[in-house]
Every structure is written in C-alpha cells, then in structure tokens.
Amino acid sequence: MTSVLRDIYNNVFEFVRTFGAFQLFFLRLVRHSPRMLLRRPGLVIKQVYNTGALSLVIIMVCGFFVGGVLALQGYANLARFNAEDSVGTVVALALIKELGPVITALLFAGRAGTALSSEIGLMKATDQLSAMEMMAVNPVRRVLVPRFVGGVISMPLLVAVFTCIGLFGADVVAVYLLSVDVGAFWQQMQLSVDIKDIQEGIFKSIVFGIVASLLAVWEGYNAIPTAEGVGRATTRTVVITAIAVLILDFMITAVML
Amino acid sequence: MEADSENLIEIRDLMYSRGARVIFKGLNLTIKRGEVTAFMGPSGTGKTTLLRLITRQLIPQQGAIYVNGVDIATLNQRKLYELRQRFGMLFQNGALLTDLNVFENVAFPLREHTKLTNRLIRHVVLTKLHAVGLRGAADMSPTELSGGMARRVALARAMVMDPDILIYDEPFVGLDPISMGVIVRLVRRMNDALGITSIVVSHDVAEVSTVADRSYLISDGKVAASGSPDELQAANSELVRQFMHGMADGPVAFHFDAPDYAEQLLGRDSE
Numbered sequence: 001m002t003s004v005l006r007d008i009y010n011n012v013f014e015f016v017r018t019f020g021a022f023q024l025f026f027l028r029l030v031r032h033s034p035r036m037l038l039r040r041p042g043l044v045i046k047q048v049y050n051t052g053a054l055s056l057v058i059i060m061v062c063g064f065f066v067g068g069v070l071a072l073q074g075y076a077n078l079a080r081f082n083a084e085d086s087v088g089t090v091v092a093l094a095l096i097k098e099l100g101p102v103i104t105a106l107l108f109a110g111r112a113g114t115a116l117s118s119e120i121g122l123m124k125a126t127d128q129l130s131a132m133e134m135m136a137v138n139p140v141r142r143v144l145v146p147r148f149v150g151g152v153i154s155m156p157l158l159v160a161v162f163t164c165i166g167l168f169g170a171d172v173v174a175v176y177l178l179s180v181d182v183g184a185f186w187q188q189m190q191l192s193v194d195i196k197d198i199q200e201g202i203f204k205s206i207v208f209g210i211v212a213s214l215l216a217v218w219e220g221y222n223a224i225p226t227a228e229g230v231g232r233a234t235t236r237t238v239v240i241t242a243i244a245v246l247i248l249d250f251m252i253t254a255v256m257l
Numbered sequence: 258m259e260a261d262s263e264n265l266i267e268i269r270d271l272m273y274s275r276g277a278r279v280i281f282k283g284l285n286l287t288i289k290r291g292e293v294t295a296f297m298g299p300s301g302t303g304k305t306t307l308l309r310l311i312t313r314q315l316i317p318q319q320g321a322i323y324v325n326g327v328d329i330a331t332l333n334q335r336k337l338y339e340l341r342q343r344f345g346m347l348f349q350n351g352a353l354l355t356d357l358n359v360f361e362n363v364a365f366p367l368r369e370h371t372k373l374t375n376r377l378i379r380h381v382v383l384t385k386l387h388a389v390g391l392r393g394a395a396d397m398s399p400t401e402l403s404g405g406m407a408r409r410v411a412l413a414r415a416m417v418m419d420p421d422i423l424i425y426d427e428p429f430v431g432l433d434p435i436s437m438g439v440i441v442r443l444v445r446r447m448n449d450a451l452g453i454t455s456i457v458v459s460h461d462v463a464e465v466s467t468v469a470d471r472s473y474l475i476s477d478g479k480v481a482a483s484g485s486p487d488e489l490q491a492a493n494s495e496l497v498r499q500f501m502h503g504m505a506d507g508p509v510a511f512h513f514d515a516p517d518y519a520e521q522l523l524g525r526d527s528e
C-alpha cells in the first residue's frame with residue numbers, strides 16, 4: 001500500500017519537475033532569441049532554410065490535395081441544397097481557420113521536428129555539445145536557439161503556403177472538374193471570409209510554430225545519448241507534438257468563437 | 258592569476274560516483290605547470306571521467322579541484338567560460354561538429370570568441386591544419402574523415418586558440434605509425450615551445466614514456482602509482498608491473514565486475 005503511494009508520489013513529483021524544467025527551458029530559449037536574431041542572423045536563416053524551405057515540397061503537395069478533397073466533399077454536400085457556389089467559402093474557412101495550421105503543424109512535426117530532434121540528439125551522443133561547452137560556447141545559445149527561432153519563423157510561412165496552395169487545389173477541382181462558376185467561387189469566398197478568420201489562422205500558426213519547435217528541440221536536447229535514445233526521442237517528438245497541437249487547437253478555437 | 262605557483266591543477270580527496278558505481282574514492286594528484294602529465298590506467302577506470310571533472314563538465318560529490326589555486330566548483334558560468342577558453346581539449350572520438358566542414362570546425366572557436374578578419378582566420382586555421390598534416394582536407398565534411406583524421410582535425414581545433422592547457426583523451430589511438438610520430442612530437446614541441454601544460458590520457462605505455470614528464474597510474478578509484486616514466490618502468494609494485502608490461506594476471510582485474518563465470522554459464526542465477 002505504501003509502495004503504491006510512494007510510486008504515485010514519485011510519478012507526480014517527476015512530472016512536476018519535468019514540467020518545471022520544460023518551462024525554464026522555454027524561457028531560456030526566448031530570452032536568447034532576440035539577441036540571436038540581431039547578432040547572428042545567418043545562423044537563424046540557415047535554420048529557416050533547413051526547417052522551412054526543405055519542407056516546402058511536402059507542404060505544397062499535401063496542401064493541393066487537402067484543398068482538392070475539401071472541394072469534392074463540400075461540393076457533394078452543398079449540391080443537395082443547390083448551394084454549390086458556396087464551395088469556395090467552405091473550403092477557404094476550413095483551410096484558413098483549421099486545416100491549414102493543424103495539418104501544416106503535423107507535417108512540420110514529421111518532417112522538420114524529427115530532423116531537429118535527431119540532429120540535436122546525435123550531436124549530444126557524439127560529444128559535440130560537450131565539445132562546444134569546452135570551447136566556452138553555450139550549446140543552448142549556439143545550437144538550440146537558432147533552431148528554435150528558425151522553426152518559429154518557418155511555421156507561419158509554411159501555413160500561408162499550405163493554405164494558398166490548398167485554395168488553388170480547390171479551385172482546380174471545383175472550377176475545372178465540377179464546373180462551378182469561377183466568378184462565384186472566388187466572389188463568395190471574398191464576401192464571407194473575414195479578416196478575423198485570417199487572424200485566427202495566423203495566431204494558431206504562431207502558437208503551433210512555437211510548440212512544435214520547442215518540443216523538437218527539447219526532445220533532442222534531453223535525448224538519452226545513444227542510438228536507441230535518439231530514435232526514441234524522435235518518435236516522441238512526433239507523438240507529443242501531434243497531441244499538443246490538437247489539444248491547443250481545440251482550446252484556441254473554443255476561446256476565439 | 259597566481260602564475261608563480263608551480264602547481265597548475267591540484268586535485269584533493271576527489272570522490273565521484275555514477276549511480277551506485279563508485280569511480281573515484283579519494284583521488285589526489287597534482288599537475289605541474291609546463292609539464293606533460295599522463296594518466297594511464299585500465300579501460301573503464303575513469304580517465305575520461307577525470308578529464309570531465311577537471312574541466313567541470315562534471316562536478317565531484319566530494320573533494321575539490323583547484324586550477325590556478327581556484328576551486329573550480331565555485332566559478333559562475335562567466336568565470337567558467339573564461340577559464341575554459343584557456344583549455345584546449347581533444348575528445349576521445351574527436352567530437353567534430355558535423356554541420357560544419359573541416360575548415361569551419363577549426364575556425365569555430367575563433368569565430369565565436371574573436372573578431373579576427375576572415376583573412377587572418379584563414380591564415381591561422383590553415384597553419385594549424387598544416388601542423389596536423391590535413392591542410393588538404395579543409396573542404397571535406399567531418400563525416401568523410403577516418404577516425405584518425407578526425408582526431409587530428411580535433412587536435413588542430415584544440416590548438417587554435419593557443420590555450421595554456423591542452424588535454425588529450427587517447428590521442429594516439431587509431432593513428433598509423435607516421436602520424437603517431439608526428440603527433441607525439443607535436444604534443445611535446447607545443448608543450449616546450451609554447452609553454453603549454455599538457456594532460457595526456459593513454460594506454461600506450463611506450464608512447465607515454467617518450468612524451469610524458471610524469472605519469473599517474475589510476476586504478477580502483479585512486480592513484481596507484483606515479484612518477485616519471487623511468488620510475489614507473491622500474492617500480493616493482495605488482496600492479497605497476499602488470500600494467501606496464503601488459504600481463505593479464507595480477508591485481509588489476511581484466512574483467513569488469515561479474516558473477517562467477519562457471520555459475521553464470523550453468524545458468525544458476527543468484528535470483
């Protein structure tokens with residue numbers, strides 16, 4: 001009986017401790033971020049390239065097909081009410097407010113987040129972080145901060161690309177495949193999408209960018225420095241990011257309604 | 258700092274354990290300014306751990322380590338980094354940064370800590386790479402190097418800031434006889450010409466004899482013997498003889514702590 005209590009106590013203690021360490025870690029990254037951007041923009045730009053530019057292809061392909069399938073589904077359902085012309089509105093709202101930020105964040109976790117975690121974990125396993133420490137260079141500042149900032153910058157840009165390509169995909173499907181009137185498609189969309197909707201999407205993309213980059217960097221930095229530990233950290237990055245993004249998405253939407 | 262004291266590093270009553278495993282139990286040793294000091298000892302006795310303690314990558318549970326008379330456990334991060342700029346360390350596996358090429362790896366400390374012009378950096382880096390015979394590999398990625406080459410690049414990187422203290426973890430492993438000779442002479446020459454203090458970890462009794470002024474044989478968490486290479490060669494303690502002459506039988510166990518061999522093979526676990 002007491003051993004069960006002790007286990008519970010230990011687990012709760014461990015959880016609180018990890019969570020506290022996580023918050024401190026976040027603050028540490030944020031504290032160094034502005035200076036990194038001002039003094040070593042080159043390091044950040046390199047990471048924007050690594051996390052952002054290298055994710056473009058997968059983001060664009062997925063965006064196109066998500067937009068296309070939304071148009072198909074939207075058309076099939078709206079046709080029952082003779083409201084096919086509103087398909088542009090439905091697709092745009094879904095993409096801008098929800099699917100753009102959420103799917104991009106999930107893809108980001110799979111493509112860029114895993115790359116970050118495994119890279120940092122491997123640097124730890126091969127003593128590269130210790131070597132930096134020994135050269136009086138703070139690895140948090142030199143390695144983690146640029147990667148974090150790079151991810152935070154990339155995410156909103158990727159979301160924007162995803163959403164635009166998605167709209168294009170919807171346009172192709174609706175106008176060319178299902179012969180919705182092209183004028184109606186875009187005009188309906190323009191009339192019903194509010195600046196508030198776009199703000200919501202941008203806000204989400206910023207939050208997801210911070211969360212996904214933070215988790216990727218955290219998991220890599222705290223990986224057990226072995227091949228197996230790095231592998232496990234990489235998996236955890238995807239799983240935890242996905243869960244965090246979906247929960248946060250629900251919470252943000254609920255608050256913003 | 259108190260540059261007049263001839264002891265650069267002093268370790269007093271060092272205790273350190275990892276989990277339940279006690280690695281050092283009351284280790285005392287002194288490293289003299291301007292000398293080449295060697296740490297020898299069986300694999301797994303904690304030589305790498307000792308280097309990490311001296312550079313405060315790890316903190317001892319008990320005892321103290323003084324560098325220039327200052328207990329390094331009391332330094333704050335800024336002071337620690339100032340101290341570390343005077344250290345150059347060669348890691349056992351090189352630990353080159355894999356996202357930079359060889360040239361940038363060697364240039365890394367200069368770019369982080371100095372405002373030298375690109376031309377000057379180029380000059381310094383190429384000089385150091387030339388000294389280890391790898392000027393031609395400047396544009397290669399660390400992943401394209403062999404283990405021995407990576408170690409030599411790491412050596413160039415360790416020297417690039419002209420440190421006062423150079424620490425080498427197993428510098429002679431995996432080098433062919435020619436590079437070995439060059440590196441051994443390089444270690445010695447830098448020490449004498451530049452007034453550097455060097456710490457070398459090595460199993461290689463012969464090479465240590467040629468390069469070291471003083472050796473410490475570390476075994477079982479303590480200094481088992483110390484002295485000049487000649488003194489150690491001549492020592493008649495059983496342990497020293499065993500290590501210096503590479504005999505399997507003696508006080509140093511070749512085997513890591515393990516249950517009884519026969520019992521384990523017969524599957525009679527103690528559980």
Ligand SMILES: Nc1ncnc2c1ncn2[C@@H]1O[C@H](COP(=O)(O)OP(=O)(O)OP(=O)(O)O)[C@@H](O)[C@H]1O
Pocket residue numbers: 275280299300301302303304305306307349
């Ligand atoms: N990260 C770690 N966690 C737990 N134990 C460790 C860790 N690193 C080393 N050890 C233990 O500490 C002891 C000393 O390790 P260390 O690497 O210092 O040995 P060494 O003398 O450098 O050996 P070698 O000559 O093989 O390099 C070993 O017995 C090892 O089991």
Ligand SMILES: [Mg+2]
Pocket residue numbers: 304305306349426
């Ligand atoms: Mg070692």
